[in-house]
Amino acid sequence: MKRIVELTINGEPRDMTVETCCSLLDALRDDVGLTGTKKGCDVGDCGACTVIVDGQPVNACLMLAVEAEGCTVETVEGLQPGVDTLHPLQDAFMRHGASQCGFCTPGILMMAKKLLDDNPRPTDEDIRFGLSGNICRCTGYTKIFDAIKSAALEMEAARS
Amino acid sequence: MRRFDYHGAETLEQASRLLTDLGDDTFLFNGGTDLLVEIRERLRRVRNVVDIKGIPGLSDITYDETRGLTFGALVTVGRLERLALVRERYPNLRDALASLGSIQVRNRATVVGNVCRASPSADTIPPLIADGAFIHIYSRTNMRVVPLAEFFTGPGKTVLAKGEIVTGITVPPAGDNSGKAYIKHGRRKAMELSTVGVAVSLSMDDGVCSDIRIALGAVGATVLRAPAAEAILRGTRLDAATVKSAADKAMEECTPISNVRASADYRRDMVGVLTGRAITQALEASA
Amino acid sequence: MNINTPIEEREFKIVGKSVKRDDVLEKVTGEAEYTGDVKLAGMLHGKIKRAAIAHARIKSIDVSKALAYPGVKAVLTHENVPRVLHYGSPHPRSASCTKDQYILDDKVRFWGEGVAAVAAISEEIADEALDLIEVEYEALPAVFEPEDAALPGAPLIHDVGPGGNLVLDPVRVNRGDVEAGFAQADFILEGTFSGGRPHPAYMEPNVCIADWDGSNKLTFWTSTQTSFMVRGILAEVLGLPLTKVRVLVDHMGGGFGAKQDCFQHEFLCALLAKETRRPVKMEFTRHETFVAGRARHPCKVWLKQGFKNDGTLVARDMKLVYDSGAYGSHGPGVTIVGTTAATSLYRCENVRLEGRCVYTNTPINGAFRGYGVVQSYYALDIQMDEAAERLGMDPADLKLKNVVRAGDIAPSGHPIVGHGLEICLQHGIDVLDWKSLRNRDRTPDPKRPHIRKGWGIGCEMHGSSAYPGIKEQGNATVKVNEDGTVTLLTGAAGLGTGAHTALAQIVAEELGVRFEDVGVIHGDTDVVPWDIGAFASHTTYLVGTAAKMAATKVRASVLERAAMKLQVKADELDLSEGKIFVTAEPGRFMSVAEAMGPSRGIPAANIVANGTYEPTKSYSFAAHFTEVHVDTETGIVEVKRVVPVHDIGRVIHPIAAQGQIEGGIQQGIGHTLTEDYVIDKKTGRSLNAGLVDYKMPLSMDMPDIETIILEAAPDPGGPWGAKGVGEDPIIAIGPSIANAIYDAIGVRFHHYPITPEDILKALREKGA
């Protein structure tokens, strides 16, 4: 059974034709061609597929594409505010070495974005708690914590 | 992954009919965080799923001082976790909610789904049982309300008949001088399925325990109450020695198994340790 | 190069700075292309049917229903694939491999081994078709423990190899006279140690895509650390010349050693594509990354050492048994490296070592960060703490007394350069004020009397490069373009370690251009120079030196060219920050672009040079200082703080080096406390092949890590003295935790992972 799903992805209206059993993750990667969002487990355990749906981060592998009808979906590809500018988190991840193999990075960036949107001055504990559904096997997390803290400060400075 | 067909229902009646008419291997689809995993890991054979998320009226959350908290089948773990009301009045449930999976999972998973999956290690069940929750069941012929403690018949098994749908859960209000706690035990601090989970809800009357319920997760075929341990505590001042003997009693009352997560003996030990800690924590909260 | 070559000192402009990594820009925007992101027109999807039995002969296999299933395009079994015996771990220049694998065999040697493969128009259809394949097995008796496999009369898993389920003949190392050593000893310690089966659990599941063109050439995208090895073995097994196999890998989502085999699915993917004449993609599920991936070898160690009352070590007698799983893979390499490593770390003149590697009917163990040494140094370092206890000494003092020093003979047979380990230990002792930590007030907090705190030290050393097991070779090609920019071609894989950035830094530094002017081309075996692969912590050391050599050559050519244009002699010129100037007259200069570009009557220059480097080995060192909190009621151990002190010679990119250390510590905490891939000892089935029950430490579990990197013992074999860092951290952290647990609760553990149940049981036995 195939269906057409209409939704907004990174601010643009899109439609995708999908099997009804297809996950949002596979639809984004295979049908829409947004391969930035990664598949590390396909069962909700790793967070590599984290996208923001209607303002809340979810595992795109644990949502069916048909359930995204009418939703607003944000992926890593939509994080940059402009073609030549990076989101402060992206810049901080580069400077602090928060991305090694990079496979966890898109999911962690989306999670961190949501964290800072809700809580511009997170404590260390807030950051650790916020990332507890995202596995990074390369960095030991230390540099990721550094990058998020530093991006929070920069965003704060830019606001004031 | 195996293919399956998806059906969106718009009324309870329609959902119920689809569930009975589409034949075996048809399942109700709520947040999908259990169902999709079971399909992908080939733990469950599924041909059809019936999505109830399009049915109006199942997303409500209400609270009043006499009936307590009622939430619908579609209410996600994350939504409930973020409510100030839950944090203040149901701290045990709130701790269970905040310990379930990850933020991402909690934004999809529903509390009702967690209950209906009937896993002995489900985190929301022990606090709900300790608080005396009951569950609302829709059926095309007779609607019913069942105490949660009587809902489970075995691991993954409930009293639900084919075509029955849980519409919501009601948790009675907390009395004055009540204290609650839920302690989840795992080897990591997050993304853990409980090796043991202990919930305690108690009421104190002039320094004496007037009522107490202890619910034990992951140490039996279903979440268990510990009636003998509760009996030891009721009417006492919950001094350290009484708490210790009740905790020892709870160890006798549970029936854990060994698996890759922990041995039965270890689980039993943890029932002792965590029951003691949960009672102490609930007592402190009641003050 | 030999160790007497002095290391060139200079004021660095680029080396030693944490420059921005280009590859990371693509990663933070989501543009980085990983193998799984590649989509080809008409691409089919492959899936593997896996055996649900640990040891069996295939009596019959019926694929007719699967072939008839709508959407299925091809099915392969042992009956229709080439039967070529091959190495799973085809280190091309290593003598230590065992040829023991077929693409598909009529025998199953572990639960989860592939027995057939399907290609279909969708992943779902391929998956569904697997159920339609009917396999009839004749069950064979299976063995799951090396002890059982080594017994006389045990069922034989292979008919190749030395027999008795040995993967290779026992590895024996003898130095000095062990009996004489023990005769001098004032006391002897003897113990058995063991290690579990940690899994690298890289985030990107194994994936490959095969595509044949009309000229019968195979293009093969795969997530591998060793693309030339994959090319070589695919060509050999498929009977193709190397010109007909092109292996591509751009970004990869981690490997940690384990992605340096040529895997069963890689052959099957190529063959399915050949059979269907369409591109085929094969992607592991997370479950398959466990079952069909590679884990660390479980190991049993028996260790006996003799000590004098002044702490001198006079004899070491050690036996190690590594569990290879069902195939050899890296078993030989791991056994050799892990066994010979025990000649060193703590100096001892009389050493007798014996390492064995045994087949069992369990999933294959392979290369994983720390390569055999995690296991042997865990034993050495814990027994050193026990000796200190016995002597009434601070373990820090005993370790300081015995750690290897400059000139000692390393496991490789070469004299060690520098007092790296001693300096690391001493540095940690000083910054932490170790003496006062030892003598701290140990009364527990009255509010949490069940929490006990402890500190421990773990030491390690590890070689950059796999010498002498493999005679390695690093290659690099450097081209200078007519606009003055520079292109580096390297075969080194981009695992995410930042190796390409480090190589670009080295080229820019040596050549005298800006870092931004160096571009790196990698990941295409048709284009870049041959590379042995990214493993053994050697990329910076080995390929870095080759890149530096190539840069030296192009620099000379650029200066020649500029000399012609400036009408001076080349040796009168210098080159810095992209500017070529007359040394004596800095006002006379031209840019590299001007030197390279065309001018009337002179075409643009074509300057290309290769560097080839065949080194021996250098050693990096580390001492980890770790604090744990033990809950004596639940047995939960929390690692609270780690101060890792590393010597890695010259640091090329500090942040990347720190990242390696922190990531290694995470994995090491994991295997020491929570991670173990468990195989059912009755059936051989995997019990926790997923990321919830295979428990890696996550964001809330990680301690504070205060990384210290010293440039204590630069090695003349590496670029400006640089050495490796990839594997070191995972080795030192384990014993530091075990030793800290002893400090906290007075109980010794000789195994990993140390589980909460182990803690409670031991406390009970101790009568606490």
Ligand SMILES: Cc1cc2nc3c(=O)[nH]c(=O)nc-3n(C[C@@H](O)[C@@H](O)[C@H](O)COP(=O)(O)OP(=O)(O)OC[C@H]3O[C@@H](n4cnc5c(N)ncnc54)[C@H](O)[C@@H]3O)c2cc1C
């Ligand atoms: C990565 C991950 C981590 C997790 N961690 C935890 C954890 O720490 N603790 C824990 O307890 N759980 C955990 N879970 C499981 C938890 O997410 C689920 O139990 C969830 O709460 C189920 O809700 P759902 O809405 O997703 O249910 P679904 O998957 O939609 O349904 C689950 C089952 O309940 C039935 N069902 C659902 N709603 C109804 C209804 N209204 N009436 C009748 N039957 C119904 C379905 O048919 C199905 O059989 C985890 C899951 C994942 C993927």
Ligand code: FES
């Ligand atoms: S791929 Fe969705 S959580 Fe791992």
Ligand code: FES
């Ligand atoms: S950077 Fe590799 S998993 Fe996080």
